[in-house]
Amino acid sequence: EHLVLRLRRELKDTSALGEYGARAIHGALAARGHPRVPSVRTIGRILARRGALDAGRRIRRPPPPPGWYLPDVAGHRAELDSFDIVEGLALAGGIRLEVLTVVSLHGGLPGSWPRPLVTAKTTVAALVEHWRAFGRPAYVQFDNDSVFQGEHRGRDTLGRVVRTCLQLDVTPVFVPPQESGFQAAIENVNDRWQAKVWARFHHDSLRALHERSRRYIRAYRQRAADRIEAAPPRRPFPGDWEPDLQARPAGVVIFLRRTSEAGTVRFLGRHFEVDASWPQRLVRCEVHLSTETIRFYALRRREPNHQPPLSEVSYVFPRKPFRG
Known part of the structure; x- marks a missing residue:
């Protein structure tokens, strides 16, 4: 030595x-x-x-808790449902097929709706059906597909899905574009559904696929029963609820974004200045429609419990009729 x-x-x-x-x-x-x-x-x-190595040993940091970017979800005080669309499938004869899927972050409560085409209307019907049966979460998470968010053309657009969620007192959350990890739970469900339902059988019709998917989801829920029971409580669906898409949106919509080199972010067809000292970093952008403000919070995976406010700006959602 x-x-x-x-x-x-x-x-x-x-x-x-x-x-x-x-x-x-x-x-x-x-x-x-x-x-x-x-x-x-x-x-x-x-x-x-003998302590003669220059490089320090790599420190493996524990991953942040599920839903770390939302304090109530990370603290297991609130549940979050993630919705997504499986695309690019086709039945015999070339019939196009898409599948709307959902899973809850803490409970692992799944759902799936195979359809020729997933639209904003069919998505609303599915989430209302799901929440009537199992209760409403505090948050619902989507990617930035126009089916969920609304048309990307123009400014200040909140689509049918967002308006329905707000009326049901469920906060919509939109993940950052082209960022990995945020949709991991629902992507795992999508992969399992495609392996255990889609690729496992030959499907002669959409009806046959519906039945096999229904059996799989029922078995999945039974296996996850203990986890579902231990998840944060879901709220009952209001029995007297009636949709009103022309009502002025109220509540909070959250956009998770990464700032530009100049410390700005883009959503709702607009650019917003956040903080020039926070470039190329993740932020939680909370659009408070009722108080007409947007609040920006710093996010770091390495410090998931430290989410200081960065700035606040005024924002008034325009009064205009809903078309969609």
Whole structure:
């Protein structure tokens, strides 16, 4: 061991390549004809044991809790449902098929609705059906598909799905575009559905697919029964609820975004200045429709419990009739 350490010091001072790690020491010993040259791995263990490694050992940080970007969800005080669309499927004869899927973050409560085409109207029908049966979560999460968010053309658009969620006192959350991890739970359900339902059988018709999907989802719920029971409570669906898409939206809509180099974000067809000292970072953008403000909060996976406010701006959602 003393020879290894002495040779390391020598190579550190004299090596033309500036290399004095385990591999360089092994090569130097072999070049000098040393009768017993230890392996590279053994030399590495000697250096580690004697504290002669320059690089610190990699620190593995624990992952943030599920839903870390929403404090109530991360603290297991509120449930979140994630909806998504499985696209690119076709039945025999080339009949196009899409599947709307859902899963709750804490409980793992699943659902699926195969259809020729998933639209905003069919999505509203599915989420109302799901929430009537199992209760409403506090939050519902989507990607930025126009089916969920509304038309991307123009400014200040809140579509049918968002308006329905707000009227049911469920806060819509839109994940950052092209960011991994936020939709992991629903993507896992999508993969399982495609493997266990779609790819497992030959489906002669949409009706046959519906039945197989229904059986799979029922079995999935039974297996997840304990987890569903332990999840944050869901609220009863209001018995007297009637949709009113022309009502002025009220409540909160959340957009998760990554700032630009200038510290700005874009959503609702607009650019908003957040904080020039927070460039290329994640932020939670809370659009408070009732108080006509947008509040921005800093987000860091490494510090999920530290979400300080960055700024606040005025925002008035325009009064205009809903068309959609």
